[in-house]
Amino acid sequence: MAATADLSAPDELSEREREAVEALLYRLADDEFVIADRYTDWQVHAPTIESDIAIANIAQDELGHARLWYDLLEDFGYTEPDLIWERDPDTFRHSTLCELPFAEGDWADVIVRSYLYDEAEHLRLGALEGSSYPRLRDRIGKVTSEEDYHREHAANWLRRLAGGDEGRERAQDAVDRLFPYALALFEPVNEVEDEIDDLGLRTRTLEDMRAEWIETVFDTLTSIGIDVERPQVEDGCVADEDLPAHVGRDGNHTDHWSTHFDEITNTYRELERHDATRLMEDPDDE
Amino acid sequence: MIWEVFRQEQSGEYHTHCGNVHAPDRDMALMFAQIQHARRKPTHSLWVAPAEEISEVDESEASFGGTTNKAYRWATSYNIEPVAEEVADSENEQAEAERARGEN
Numbered sequence: 001m002a003a004t005a006d007l008s009a010p011d012e013l014s015e016r017e018r019e020a021v022e023a024l025l026y027r028l029a030d031d032e033f034v035i036a037d038r039y040t041d042w043q044v045h046a047p048t049i050e051s052d053i054a055i056a057n058i059a060q061d062e063l064g065h066a067r068l069w070y071d072l073l074e075d076f077g078y079t080e081p082d083l084i085w086e087r088d089p090d091t092f093r094h095s096t097l098c099e100l101p102f103a104e105g106d107w108a109d110v111i112v113r114s115y116l117y118d119e120a121e122h123l124r125l126g127a128l129e130g131s132s133y134p135r136l137r138d139r140i141g142k143v144t145s146e147e148d149y150h151r152e153h154a155a156n157w158l159r160r161l162a163g164g165d166e167g168r169e170r171a172q173d174a175v176d177r178l179f180p181y182a183l184a185l186f187e188p189v190n191e192v193e194d195e196i197d198d199l200g201l202r203t204r205t206l207e208d209m210r211a212e213w214i215e216t217v218f219d220t221l222t223s224i225g226i227d228v229e230r231p232q233v234e235d236g237c238v239a240d241e242d243l244p245a246h247v248g249r250d251g252n253h254t255d256h257w258s259t260h261f262d263e264i265t266n267t268y269r270e271l272e273r274h275d276a277t278r279l280m281e282d283p284d285d286e
Numbered sequence: 287m288i289w290e291v292f293r294q295e296q297s298g299e300y301h302t303h304c305g306n307v308h309a310p311d312r313d314m315a316l317m318f319a320q321i322q323h324a325r326r327k328p329t330h331s332l333w334v335a336p337a338e339e340i341s342e343v344d345e346s347e348a349s350f351g352g353t354t355n356k357a358y359r360w361a362t363s364y365n366i367e368p369v370a371e372e373v374a375d376s377e378n379e380q381a382e383a384e385r386a387r388g389e390n
Binding site for chain 2: 048049050051053054057135149152156160
């Protein structure tokens with residue numbers, strides 16, 4: 001893809017540019033925010049104290065990344081209540097992979113899910129290192145260094161689970177269940193995705209990243225004895241039957257999301273809050 | 287399986303024992319140790335070693351430093367002024383060690 005000129009500062013963007021930047025940031029922020037909160041379901045329930053602390057730490061990393069991306073949306077005048085606490089849950093753009101509850105007591109679920117997610121995240125961040133939007137590009141390095149641990153964590157666990165019969169069966173079940181939802185990570189929000197590519201906000205298309213992700217995941221899983229089928233792709237789109245009924249990116253979520261969102265915002269509503277307490281300074285001042 | 291964890295704050299310093307982690311193998315031990323023992327502390331490097339590979343001898347089995355007065359070992363007989371900094375440090379260190387053992 002040809003190099004694209006840098007975009008201007010947030011308050012000098014054209015309407016078309018701003019719409020594309022916002023769509024890209026919501027994709028990133030909502031995925032990280034929702035999967036982080038999901039991971040915390042494992043708090044005090046993980047198989048050992050070490051794995052408990054590791055998954056909690058990963059959840060904190062993802063929340064920290066969500067904070068960086070929501071902060072860039074605040075450049076456009078949104079407040080934290082607008083972006084999270086008082087937002088209409090139907091406007092969230094995360095993939096449904098991030099919102100599904102874990103199969104109860106199934107550690108293979110969180111390991112497979114984080115593996116599928118973090119491999120996709122790795123490609124996505126790589127395609128943002130050369131983004132034409134400097135505010136976003138400048139924050140990628142920090143995020144990437146933490147994501148490396150997440151991939152290592154997921155891959156290490158996955159190999160070990162697959163090393164025994166019970167673990168491999170559980171991992172296989174989780175892959176069967178979650179793989180279509182993981183494909184949703186690469187689904188478009190709407191036609192704004194073309195603008196995102198044309199403006200050089202990312203340097204690889206969703207289709208291109210998905211093709212690489214499928215090959216990586218396919219090779220890794222089959223090498224450890226877990227079966228997975230490549231989806232049918234026609235004209236750059238995954239066939240409907242290989243996708244879940246709800247992909248999330250287009251605002252179309254499972255019922256689990258409204259329940260989850262209610263839980264996340266419960267205290268805010270109960271205390272009748274209208275603003276969010278700021279515990280940390282602005283990321284730009286760090 | 288238990289792995290003992292040793293943390294080094296800065297390059298060149300000693301790795302100091304800081305606790306342990308449960309992990310099935312070396313790679314997982316290194317991974318868990320990063321989070322459990324280094325996420326909130328300045329860290330330059332971590333070691334992990336299987337707990338069973340650590341050998342120990344304690345005071346019930348050994349008389350560390352012997353039991354008789356060996357003050358003659360001290361480098362205090364050479365009263366040359368000014369004392370080299372290294373000699374002064376060494377003397378102080380030995381005097382401190384004697385006190386800590388309850389000998390002087």
